[in-house]
Amino acid sequence: MLSTMQDVPLTVTRILVHGVQVHGRSQIITWTGEGEPQRRSFAEAGARAVQLANALRDELGVRDDDRVATLMWNNAEHVEAYFAVPAMGAVLHTLNLRLAAEQLAWIVNHAADRVIIVNGSLIPLLAPLLPHLRTVEHLVVSGPGDRAPLAGATARVHEYEDLIAGRPTTYDWPELDERQAAAMCYTSGTTGDPKGVVYSHRSIYLHSMQANMAQSMGLTDRDTSLVVVPQFHVNAWGLPHATFMSGINMLMPDRFLQPAPLAEMIERERPTHAAAVPTIWQGLLTELTARPRDVSSLVQVTIGGAACPPSLMRAFDELGMRVCHAWGMTETSPLGTVARPPAHAVGTDEEFGYRLTQGRFPAGVEARLTGPGGERLPWDGESAGELEVRGPWIAGAYYNGPGAEPLRPDDKFSADGWLKTGDVGTISPDGFLTLTDRAKDVIKSGGEWISSVDLENALMAHPDVAEAAVVAVPDDRWGERPLATVVLKEGADVGFETLRDFLAGEGKIAKWQLPERWTIVESVPKTSVGKFDKKVLRRRYAEGELDVTKF
Template sequence: MLGLMQEWPLLCHKLIDNAERQHGRREIVSRSIEGPIVRSTYAEIHNRALKVAGRLERDGFGFGDRIATLAWNTARHIEAWYGIMGVGAIYHTLNPRLFPEQITWIMNNAGDKAIFVDLTFLPLLEKIAGAVKSLKQVIVLTDNAHMPETALPNVVAYEEWLGEADGNFAWKTFDENTAAGMCYTSGTTGDPKGVLYSHRSNVLHAMIAAMPDAMGMSSRDTILPVVPMFHANAWGLAQSAPMIGAKLVMPGCKMDGASLYELLDSEKVTFSAAVPTVWMMLLQHLEETGKKLPYLQKVVIGGSSCPRALTTKFQNNYDVQVVHAWGMTEMSPLGTLCTLKPDYAGLMGEARLGVQQKQGFTPFGIEMKVTDDAGNELPWDGKTFGRLKVRGPAVARAYYGGIGSQQFDEDGWFDTGDVAHIDPGGYMQIT
């Protein structure tokens, strides 16, 4: 017997719909690529995302088309994301830190038909666009007043392109397992591999990320996603924040300590996430200037192992909680987060730091194990190392094009390629 509950497809546009209805006046603040701080609201972002979707459809783009973005974290990038997904197309975030030849290969492999590009990356696109056979249109994320001369064909300034959009577009409806986003991982051997996220996986990951013992965010937070949207979906923050109605502060292209401090202080940011090198630059700026962090409550640190000194300085000098996290592009990306369970909460000093240096435990929705080379599961004893494997509703079951199939087994486990152990409390540590 089946239950008698309603079908309600988990589609990504419902995240921004909820933000508009329940938190419409909540701010999204961006440091624009042109320079000034730009203020918007979820209601305005929602309406502009609808226009993006309508204009894409008018230009002939739609269901299943791959639409690339080569952009920093800004409100315009969020509008483009939700507009792309809302018309049934697939956003494809490109990592500008790769070699131009790699980006060209990735765009051709994905078959990108259009691209939204920041002014910063226009020279890079000019070098490679001619080699991308499928590319039909270039939308530069600026207005005509700041639009530079370019030899690129079929190019248009975003604001003027959006100004011609139909304001009466209605989101498309489709199966929740429809592809929503695409990101290529360069953390494996050989050519980059494409990970294809679904609407369902993105929405579930947004829910997982916001849980109290994960990132633990709420509508009362002001969130600064320093981690770029091209780095594994900004760790889900561009989806979790609209879902919960948190204020968003988007840093644009300025990641230096002084620029980040300015936003942290002026916008009263309570939560942020970035890789260790970014936080080191911020701490250096604080030490040189003697400034404090009166509003910041929590930082999530991932992308590489968090140095013990970083945790110590944040917690002892600035009273900021540090959450060490681990994940992969293939996991949407969150895998584990190191918050302290009740049995560990009373630990102090080196004992507490010893736990915090671990990558953490899995939130609900992610299963994890370590095995030997023959696939036999190993004990959670905190000392037996093995191959780290994961599975869950926001974990890839295959790579785009079917390559790399050896990393996925018949029971749905994904072999991360990492070697780790898990202690009796469920805390995982990578060697």
Template sequence: MKGLMQPTQLSISYLFDRAEKYHREKEIITATATGRERITYGEWADRTRRLGGVLDTLGISHLGRVATFAWNTARHLELYFAAPCSGRVLHTLNIRLFPEQITYIVNHAEDEVIFIDTSIYPLIEPLLSTFTTVKHLVFMYDGKGEVPASVPGFQVHEYEALLAAAAPVQWAAVDENQAASMCYTSGTTGNPKGVVYSHRSTYLHTMGAMMADSLGVSESDVILPVVPMFHANSWGLAHAGVASGATLVMPGPDLSGPAIANLIVEEKVTVPAGVPTIWMAVLPELKGRDTSNIRAIPCGGSAVPKALSEAYRAQTGKPILQAWGMTETSPIAAVCTLSSADRLLSEEEQAELRTTVGLISFGVEMRVVEPGTTTPLPWDGESQGELQCAGSWIASDYYNDPRSRESFTEDGWLRTGDVAVVDSKGRIRLVDRTKDLIKSGGEWISSVDVENELMSHPKIAEAAVIGVPHPKWSERPLACVVIKPGETLSKEEVLEHLAPRLAKWQMPDDVVFIPEVPKTSVGKFSKKTLRDQFADHVLPTS
């Protein structure tokens, strides 16, 4: 016997239709170099349909790749929907990748058109001659820079002129398994890998982001996605915001602490979302201001220091909501929402639980396995292994990449590269990235654990811990510390702070003071850069 339900295709156009039909008066606000621009969902929907007509006029093929090189703006949101809803594939280009990586992903994806914010055109202009498939460049004036009159080898267009000349189109019916968008990983070794999302996976991930025990996105929210739209679907907030009719506040190019704090306060933001480095810069700018509208502060990309989360709880009344995922998981795969039983615990115990990434999200499965196997380890809070995932919005392969099989098990699960332990309640605690664990003698040292203790020091702004060669122990920890402005700190003070908090074998053998921790293209600590920088560092214990 089969069920007698309608076989509706799960398409991104349904998310768009919800906003167009039921939330026409709600707003999308964009911070620009010349002020804030406001547009209603009704106006945005008309522009997005016209953009679908533009793609037809430009001759972009069915399933043709539509690239964007842009900040978080209402225009970028138009592209987020016009490309997949018209039967094309959105390809967000990470503006912070190395030049040779941008060339690689543009050519590998076979992009046909690139939509470019004028303020960042200088970043991509030197690379244009290396692109082999791009025919059109569409410039979006964003208050800085200029639209070039011509670019040799390309057809040049201005975004608003194209829209003004276009007519709104009806969306094409699509198969739910058709490609909707693609995003390349920001890997620190080798070329980035392409992850291709389907209409179905995006629809289901959007529902996941709207669940109460996830991010709980709803119509009453005012969402500020500080996380870039070129990074892992802006954590699904762009799709969920549109689908629910939430007000969206797009930060544009200025992601400084003061600018983000002003948006949070002045636009009465309920859900600001960004990486830890963003929240470190924003916290002092919120001091003494009205943050009563905030209901959750999602944070991901790297481990959230307990001290940072508790500082937000003390100042705003809301601790940071730690979430975990990656480009390959769309990205939301776990969110640390405390259970009803957890909320009965002491504040200190709750704070400790918030250092985990919580339960795996509804719709996703996880297992922690012995390295090199698919044998699950016990949920005892101690057994460390590789975290693997499977589910409806988890990648099954990389786009046209012979390296794919390295990242997937024989039974089809994604190998995340994260080392984790799981407690008896199923809560996941990330120990480290596989490549960032420090092998010292017969023990593995978690750089994340040491970093969290370093970050609890009141004079430390940032800290990263790496392994450096040691003649006896293979590797030993080196603490790379950034001192807060106006403060002084010695190596001895740092080690004294750590001594009662870590086992002796976990203690760094040395401390170096650096002006800042280098970051990857998506704002994570670049430990590879630090390992290269201190490859020849001689430890005092050597």
């Protein structure tokens, strides 16, 4: 039996029109480094987005699902592109300006971008790539920065402001299928080629509603959100869309991401909310300790991308800035969980423990844990398995290039279509996720899993240990066993047996999980983003480069 409800698609267009019509007074405030920031109302930004859509169609010939890329900081023009491109039926492709040049060129070619909108300050990054870009016909430059390096470009170069000036502020938006592509973003891909996630109008719309639910970020037009998380990183966690849906003001740092200007913009513009990865906040805390400022406006700080150390969370509590963990990834749009403590824990000793988890799943995200043997594990807060998720804003495949079938690698998607997150963790009976390891780093020992992260944290708690990385190495009897790789503090002199006894002490680590292979190294190899590079350690072990003691 069919319902009698209207069949109205969920589109980015609708979010744009609503933001302009109903929340026209709300503002995008972009930091300029000196003097007054740029202030642009949603009504103004919306009108400019319409002009941009007209320019892209009439001047640049953008059609249907042509890809329009952005290589930009967080600013009002980037928000304009966020709405103009999907609303006209084309696909916004946000480029990660932190990637290596070679990777960036690969991504632009793979997505077959026809247009790149670039901030003037990023021309030095873009110019050397241009000879390697096969599909880009137009470059649109916005904001300050020397244009000279673009002089030899074969693509046509446009000035953003000139391009949109005088264009109509109306556009007969096409009726779109809500499952149509709206935006795409490539995962940075620590292994293999980067993989493209293509968000639909539907997924963005639903994710925005979710972000604005009181159990989630729960902001309204009385709030101003400091959007530190880059717009090139999973749609800035969905904030530009969520803000237009509810009239939330945005404070955009543009390229001023250093602790001092961030502290200044918080004090001057008094945002009520902020979103960023922990390293940004660590830097801000150091800055605020050295030069105290009034940051009391910030009552909610969403932290994701990595776990926030408890010490940092407590330090911000003392400043009146309440940190709230969220977990997600490019494939999850990204809001997968938000760590609002449950009602019964508020004001009790349990509350802080809940805040340290990755958070609780909303109705839109189904979750399950898969154990070492492929079995489903219970939500008991103890059984650790790989997290798999399902939902209307979760990826079910990757983009495989123009005209090609979507890519569904077995190690990323289950046979029944769930996303394998590659994260290992536990889920409490009330739906709170705690991540304990990455699936590729967990040690699979005799059908059980040992968390490399748990061993590392326990080792690093020893006063003589500077750093410790634990990796899985092959073992004839158990399949895999942990190898402990230890960096001692300068002048420290401690034996492996002492360290093993330390791990076993006070029930920190179960006996069967204790490593029997140990090695001292001068430093742990790191990836470009500063994480332990366990691939390198495993290779060194395999090639006999490490001096391993077994006992």
